[in-house]
Amino acid sequence: MTDNLFQIQLLMESGxxxxxxxxxxxxxxxxxxxxxxxxxxxxxPKEKREVINHWNQRHDRRSWYAQQIRQGMIAENRIRLExxxxxxxxxxxxxxxxxxxxxxxxxxxxxxxxxxxxxxxTRGMAGxxxxxxxxxxGGLLTALSGLYFSTQLQQQVTRTVDNVADALRxx
Amino acid sequence: xxxxxxxxxxxxSPVLLAQTPSNLDELLEQVKKDRVVEQQQNELRLQNxxxxxxxxxxxxxxxxxxxxxxxxxxxxxxxxFEANEELLAEQESLLQERSGSLGELxxxxxxxxxxxxxxxxxxxxxxxxxxxxxxxQALSERRQQPTIDELQQLWLTLQQEMTESGxxxxxxxxxxxATGEVEDRxxxxxxxxxxxxxxxxxxxxxxxxxxxxxxxxxxxxxxxxATQFExxxxxxxxxxxxDPTRGAIMALLxxxxxxxxxxxxxxxxxxxxxxxxxxxxxxxxxRFVILFVTERGVRRQQxxxxxxxxxxxxxxxxxxxxxxxxxxxxxxxxKLDEAILRETPALERGLTTLAxxxxxxxxxxxxxxxxxxxxxFQAITLFGTGDPKLMSxxxxxxxxxxxxGLAVAIPILLIxxxxxxxxxxxxxxxxxxxxxxxxRNAEQHNNRD
Numbered sequence: 001m002t003d004n005l006f007q008i009q010l011l012m013e014s015g016x017x018x019x020x021x022x023x024x025x026x027x028x029x030x031x032x033x034x035x036x037x038x039x040x041x042x043x044x045p046k047e048k049r050e051v052i053n054h055w056n057q058r059h060d061r062r063s064w065y066a067q068q069i070r071q072g073m074i075a076e077n078r079i080r081l082e083x084x085x086x087x088x089x090x091x092x093x094x095x096x097x098x099x100x101x102x103x104x105x106x107x108x109x110x111x112x113x114x115x116x117x118x119x120x121x122t123r124g125m126a127g128x129x130x131x132x133x134x135x136x137x138g139g140l141l142t143a144l145s146g147l148y149f150s151t152q153l154q155q156q157v158t159r160t161v162d163n164v165a166d167a168l169r170x171x
Numbered sequence: 172x173x174x175x176x177x178x179x180x181x182x183x184s185p186v187l188l189a190q191t192p193s194n195l196d197e198l199l200e201q202v203k204k205d206r207v208v209e210q211q212q213n214e215l216r217l218q219n220x221x222x223x224x225x226x227x228x229x230x231x232x233x234x235x236x237x238x239x240x241x242x243x244x245x246x247x248x249x250x251x252f253e254a255n256e257e258l259l260a261e262q263e264s265l266l267q268e269r270s271g272s273l274g275e276l277x278x279x280x281x282x283x284x285x286x287x288x289x290x291x292x293x294x295x296x297x298x299x300x301x302x303x304x305x306x307x308q309a310l311s312e313r314r315q316q317p318t319i320d321e322l323q324q325l326w327l328t329l330q331q332e333m334t335e336s337g338x339x340x341x342x343x344x345x346x347x348x349a350t351g352e353v354e355d356r357x358x359x360x361x362x363x364x365x366x367x368x369x370x371x372x373x374x375x376x377x378x379x380x381x382x383x384x385x386x387x388x389x390x391x392x393x394x395x396x397a398t399q400f401e402x403x404x405x406x407x408x409x410x411x412x413x414d415p416t417r418g419a420i421m422a423l424l425x426x427x428x429x430x431x432x433x434x435x436x437x438x439x440x441x442x443x444x445x446x447x448x449x450x451x452x453x454x455x456x457x458r459f460v461i462l463f464v465t466e467r468g469v470r471r472q473q474x475x476x477x478x479x480x481x482x483x484x485x486x487x488x489x490x491x492x493x494x495x496x497x498x499x500x501x502x503x504x505x506k507l508d509e510a511i512l513r514e515t516p517a518l519e520r521g522l523t524t525l526a527x528x529x530x531x532x533x534x535x536x537x538x539x540x541x542x543x544x545x546x547x548f549q550a551i552t553l554f555g556t557g558d559p560k561l562m563s564x565x566x567x568x569x570x571x572x573x574x575x576g577l578a579v580a581i582p583i584l585l586i587x588x589x590x591x592x593x594x595x596x597x598x599x600x601x602x603x604x605x606x607x608x609x610x611r612n613a614e615q616h617n618n619r620d
Contacts, residue, residue, distance in 0.1 A: 013390065049465040065613055065614055068606035068609060071606060075599055075600070083596075087585075087588055092583055093584065
């Protein structure tokens with residue numbers, strides 16, 4: 001166990017500061033994705049039922065007022081469902097950019113070594129290149145893993161909002 | 172000498188003795204007399220010549236005898252020389268045979284002394300045992316055979332270094348601090364690999380035999396390890412850091428530029444990107460405060476829908492209904508839309524600027540990349556590709572501006588997304604819920620009537 005932790009620590013150190021940023025960003029992204037799914041499958045159905053009950057209890061479901069109130073209900077639902085979606089999407093966009101940032105950072109270190117030692121010190125150059133490659137890999141990997149879920153969540157939200165709208169019948 | 176004077180006298184005496192004759196008879200007498208004298212003199216000269224010839228012949232004989240004697244001696248000496256030569260070769264081969272391994276030993280000793288001088292001078296143990304370097308130098312420059320004592324001392328020195336390189340020791344020695352002062356510090360050395368004092372890693376300069384505190388220390392985790400190692404009780408186990416390159420990796424640390432030097436490498440494009448980033452952050456901060464206050468007002472207004480306040484956008488929209496209660500539904504709807512349209516621009520203000528900044532920063536980074544590459548290729552035009560150090564100045568500008576562009580764009584992108592989702596939410600509330608709230612209020616109003 002401690003050996004594994006040490007390996008992770010080594011990986012993080014060889015990836016430099018940018019890898020930490022990627023780690024933080026991807027952890028944040030995954031927390032938000034999981035939170036969204038939990039909300040959508042466990043909390044939202046209850047809210048939906050409440051809204052439908054509330055609507056069905058109304059006598060008037062036809063007038064302009066009623067239409068406005070229905071729109072408002074749907075909008076409230078959509079706002080709650082769409083929460084964090086934009087942030088998740090932005091994070092999937094920002095992660096490859098962070099990877100690129102790490103790549104550039106690693107290349108800078110490589111060229112620093114070249115400035116001082118010329119091309120002779122391959123060992124020193126390899127440190128920078130490992131940062132460049134590890135961060136690119138980390139950025140792409142986390143972004144790709146998040147990309148599917150962010151699109152899927154978006155579709156799910158649209159569908160759920162449509163469902164809510166369908167459930168609120170206008171006589 | 173005497174003989175030649177006699178000859179001279181005999182030749183010239185008739186002339187000197189001759190008296191001027193007074194008549195012809197006397198002259199005849201005189202001539203006759205002179206002839207006798209001359210005959211006598213010729214006789215004498217002939218005898219002299221013969222005697223001298225005999226003498227010369229004798230001398231020649233003598234010289235010939237001597238030459239023969241010398242030739243005999245020369246032959247004898249030649250023989251002797253050859254014999255000696257043979258003996259010498261014999262003796263030399265004997266010497267070589269007998270001292271064969273010893274000669275090799277001498278070469279080996281000199282070589283080892285030279286090699287270990289190089290190794291030991293760069294080793295930090297030289298601080299504790301400075302005298303051995305002089306000994307090794309003297310040994311490596313010796314032209315004579317080393318003595319047994321010296322051989323033993325060489326062996327002891329090598330053995331000592333081996334033993335010391337396996338030890339962890341603390342000793343007090345002058346250290347040049349990062350500020351350039353010389354202080355006596357308790358230095359802990361781990362073998363000959365790593366040395367630290369007060370949790371700071373040191374570097375050994377063999378040229379001046381000084382310990383220098385590294386101007387840039389490794390990551391904090393490694394510094395903590397050094398501190399813990401120094402404070403550990405003796406004879407306990409403690410993790411530590413070993414630099415197997417004997418300080419070469421630690422020396423690399425000093426070369427890496429810090430943040431300020433990095434930014435300077437970016438040049439003026441780098442400064443523009445940073446300025447844009449600061450402007451973006453200021454706008455973001457301002458918008459965040461405004462949106463936060465607005466959102467709080469709107470939420471409060473949602474809860475107390477019957478009392479519209481003019482301090483928040485939702486309240487201002489709701490107040491439209493209060494003013495126009497008597498109008499018909501269509502007019503109310505139009506008025507509501509108008510009120511909503513009035514409120515939305517204030518919520519979206521600044522977001523476009525942020526989006527543009529997030530897009531422009533990487534492009535400026537690209538600009539810096541290109542200008543850095545131009546610099547690099549100019550250097551190549553002037554100096555060729557032979558010196559990578561000349562090329563890397565432009566390359567680091569290229570990379571640093573790219574990095575700065577990304578480093579500015581990513582946070583602004585995230586902030587923009589957070590702010591725009593906040594403002595979208597608010598606009599949705601105003602757009603769709605305000606009508607609903609108005610409708611609810613109207614229904615309650617009508618029910619009460």
